[in-house]
Amino acid sequence: MLLTDLNAPGGIGANCLLLQLDGLNIVIDAGLHPRLTGRAALPRLERLQGLSVDLVFLTHCHLDHVGALPVLLREHPEALLVMTRDTACLYQVMLRNSRTVMERQRAELGVAEYPLFSYRDIAACGRRTIEVVPGHSRHFESARGERLTFTLYASGHIPGAAGILLEHRHRRIFHTGDVLFADTALLDGARFPGGDMDTVIVETTRGATHRSAPRESEMERLLGCIRDTTAHGGSVLIPAFALGRMQELIAVLHAARRDGRLGPLPLYLSGLGIELLNQFDGIARRGGHLRARRKMLRELRAEKLPLHHSPERARPGVYLLSSGMMVESTPSYETAAALLGSARNAICFVGYCDPDTPGGQLRDARHNGQFLFSALGRSVPVRARIEKFDLSSHADREDLLAYTLGRHPRAVVLTHGDPPARAWFRARIGEADPRCHVVDPVPLETVPV
């Protein structure tokens, strides 16, 4: 197999891997880099020029995996697109929202290349899609007669997320996608295949991070912060990924309200989180095991963040808003600018932030320093309480390592991690199995695996 990582800057970014298996050209994910703008945020799709792409697999619909899909499919209309049935309910919502944000950024930040794709490009993806049920194998034969069997397995990261098993001429290759083994308030953890694999392609997000605090105790600490802040007349902003994290927190707030750990409070949500919760309702009614439902919003009396809402003049409440990394021109970015200047308020980070995004910078900002909201053209003093909670939707490194080694792989490919995270996996695998061939692909260099 030949493997090429098309994510030019490396690390966690515009995820996109090209696998070439005896004449079969397979692409896994086509994401947008969260901190780059314009065409620079795309994977290097020009490397696919002249190739006939057989299959494109989508592991899940976070934007760093799905954001460039309409561009890839526009350039390769011959490709078939494979994803789980649940991902198929969600990915077009994410892409339409991404297009709306790009239009806003074109106006506010002057990015002339935006939007990178049209609504027609998004709809065209749907016409090439094969929806599969996790655990059910499918056979594929290319126009050139090359055969492949593939099976998707729930990866527990967000609804619809999957790892991908490829079986080609007696060789088993498993790509983990983004993984969480633990159950959450929203969904069950990963259900991955056992047995030996020839090659495991493993995400390494938490390779440089010690085992996380138990999720329940982090959630209790978050609820405590909400109680304290609102009791003293302040509001709480929780920047959260609209897909997955937001609905998990809705389920947690709902349970806390029901058993009296949280009193009645205004709760504001961004529209995308509500739209996705509606989709989750459809998935759950079809038999999917999702524990966040639309009726929770009614019972919490949650409302969509009104246009031109000013938190300074509203009652103390909770703002559960996207984007999780506080990217410019998003509701969490604008609400942070309104809340940051008062010591009564709190901003609670609950997920991964790239260090170069506004969220990553504010998370580590000095108390009483100034924070520049460049898209709004103003600085605000850092007076609000800033808290971090370890609620990652990625597996602990020890668990991923144990899963990987348990497959007795001939080769392991490291992906979706910063250099120190990859280094930890490389070292541990080397110690445990010195014969294992560990590949940390250099972006845009084709390597045999």
Ligand SMILES: [Zn+2]
């Ligand atoms: Zn993800």
Ligand SMILES: [Zn+2]
């Ligand atoms: Zn990811």
